[in-house]
Structure formats: C-alpha cells, structure tokens
Amino acid sequence: DTAVSQTPKYLVTQMGNDKSIKCEQNLGHDTMYWYKQDSKKFLKIMFSYNNKELIINETVPNRFSPKSPDKAHLNLHINSLELGDSAVYFCASSQDGYQPQHFGDGTRLSIL
Amino acid sequence: EDQVTQSPEALRLQEGESSSLNCSYTVSGLRGLFWYRQDPGKGPEFLFTLYSAGEEKEKERLKATLTKKESFLHITAPKPEDSATYLCAVQKKAAGNKLTFGGGTRVLVKP
Numbered sequence: 001d002t003a004v005s006q007t008p009k010y011l012v013t014q015m016g017n018d019k020s021i022k023c024e025q026n027l028g029h030d031t032m033y034w035y036k037q038d039s040k041k042f043l044k045i046m047f048s049y050n051n052k053e054l055i056i057n058e059t060v061p062n063r064f065s066p067k068s069p070d071k072a073h074l075n076l077h078i079n080s081l082e083l084g085d086s087a088v089y090f091c092a093s094s095q096d097g098y099q100p101q102h103f104g105d106g107t108r109l110s111i112l
Numbered sequence: 113e114d115q116v117t118q119s120p121e122a123l124r125l126q127e128g129e130s131s132s133l134n135c136s137y138t139v140s141g142l143r144g145l146f147w148y149r150q151d152p153g154k155g156p157e158f159l160f161t162l163y164s165a166g167e168e169k170e171k172e173r174l175k176a177t178l179t180k181k182e183s184f185l186h187i188t189a190p191k192p193e194d195s196a197t198y199l200c201a202v203q204k205k206a207a208g209n210k211l212t213f214g215g216g217t218r219v220l221v222k223p
Contacts, residue, residue, distance in 0.1 A: 004155070031209060043156070043199065043213040056210055090155050097209025100146060103155030 003027050004104040006091050012110045013081060021076045021107045023091030031055070032074040033092040033101060034066060043090070049074055050097065078109075086111045114139045116202055118214035125190055125221045133185040133217045135200035145183050146211065147176050148199040156199055159185075190221045 004025045034046040048056035052068040063079045088108050092101040115138045148156035160169040162178035169176045175186040197218045201211040
C-alpha cells in the first residue's frame, strides 16, 4: 500500500488555467505538507497543516490555496497558472511536526 | 538567514570506492538534521535524523555524523544501487515543523 499518494503524477496545462493536485496519506499522521522542487532540485516548503489547521504558509502567492478536508488529505489548488509555476510538487506527512517526513512521488506540473 | 549547503554537487564513484558527502549549515537553534535519499522520479526517502553534535547513525553502507557546523554522510564500499541524490535538511527549534533543504549531492556509482 502506498503511504503518501499524489494524483495526478503529470499535469500539462496552459497559462491562465486553474488546476488541483490531490494528496492522501494512509499512515495515520497528523501533519501534512506541500513542497515545491524547482529545476535546480531545491525543495522548498510551501504549506504545512496539522489536524486540518494551517501551520506554515511560506510567502506563497495567494494563487495557491491548500485545502485539508480531513487529516488524511491535503489538496493544492492553483489559480491562473504562470510559467514559473512549472516544477515538481511533493506532498509529505509526519506523525507530528518533529518526526521524519514521508514524501509522495511528486506531481510534475508543466505550463505551456 | 538559515542556510544549508551541500558539497560536492555531483560525485562519480567506482563500485567499492568509499567517499563522504558534506552538508554545512548555518542555523540558530538546531532541533535536528535530516538525511534523505531521492531516486529519479521519486520522492525523498528518509534515512537518518541527527539531533546533537557527536551523534552518529548507521544504515547498511551509510553512516551519518554531526558537528556544530556540518554533517557528513559516509558511503562505505558503495554499490551501483547506492546511486541517487542525497539531500540534507535542518529543522529549527523555533520554526515549528519547517525543514530547510540543501541542494543535494548526485551520486553515481559505476560497476
């Protein structure tokens, strides 16, 4: 069973569109995260949720809106996509804010 | 500002040729330093957490050590399956659960 799963794996779309990425974890963890990995492979945190409550919001444009319907799910909605949004987006989870984070396999977003 | 710098950026090894990867960090109030392995097209996979200077952790051919300014990941007698990008990340005491990652070291082990 996949611990942290993201859909879709690939997302190709045009500038200006709105898209969503879904994430689910079956580890029973309380904390979930979204990271962005750019072309230079740097991983940067975007958001962190603990039990559906937003904990970290790292100066991300407000076109990005996370939604946590329950503690096993954390979705990412992106409005008005821009070329600079092209990247790999990773979802992760941890038991609490200080335990190791477990990552999904990423969603590769390409903006045409 | 917190900084995490990994070196070298890339490392080519022959099978069996041991080497070390460096992770230098500048952070006030370190809570923990994490090592991850990332294979192409996959998410990072957790390897170790180190909490205090002098601490060491081992797993198969990998050994991680920590000082007050840097961490080393030693790869002993590597095999081709050890080829991956190795990432380190730091977590501050005052920053909740935020991890700050370095840029990674790409390791290629040739048979």
